[in-house]
Amino acid sequence: MIGFALYDQAVDIDKMPSRYKEVLTFGRPRQGAWRALVTEVLGELGEADLGAIYAAIEPRRPTPNAWWREKVRQVLQLHFIRVGNGRWKAQDCCTS
Numbered sequence: 001m002i003g004f005a006l007y008d009q010a011v012d013i014d015k016m017p018s019r020y021k022e023v024l025t026f027g028r029p030r031q032g033a034w035r036a037l038v039t040e041v042l043g044e045l046g047e048a049d050l051g052a053i054y055a056a057i058e059p060r061r062p063t064p065n066a067w068w069r070e071k072v073r074q075v076l077q078l079h080f081i082r083v084g085n086g087r088w089k090a091q092d093c094c095t096s
Contacts, residue, residue, distance in 0.1 A: 012064070020060050033062040038075045039090060047089040 023036045041056045080088045
């Protein structure tokens with residue numbers, strides 16, 4: 001019965017586009033799922049404000065965490081460049 005505890009999450013992951021499933025399944029070297037997802041989104045958007053980042057991440061969230069926006073901001077503050085009030089971009093070469 002323990003295996004059924006993660007059924008909902010497995011179904012959510014199965015519904016994701018294949019490239020996002022791959023990031024969640026294999027991750028990126030030394031990156032957590034949230035950081036990998038934010039990296040992917042900023043790679044697509046380039047420089048973006050929080051609203052655009054949230055809109056791109058919401059349908060792809062790796063967890064159903066109610067505080068996912070706070071997690072996104074945490075990842076942005078730790079690993080990305082703030083270019084203005086509420087605006088972020090990936091580092092020019094290889095986010096650290």
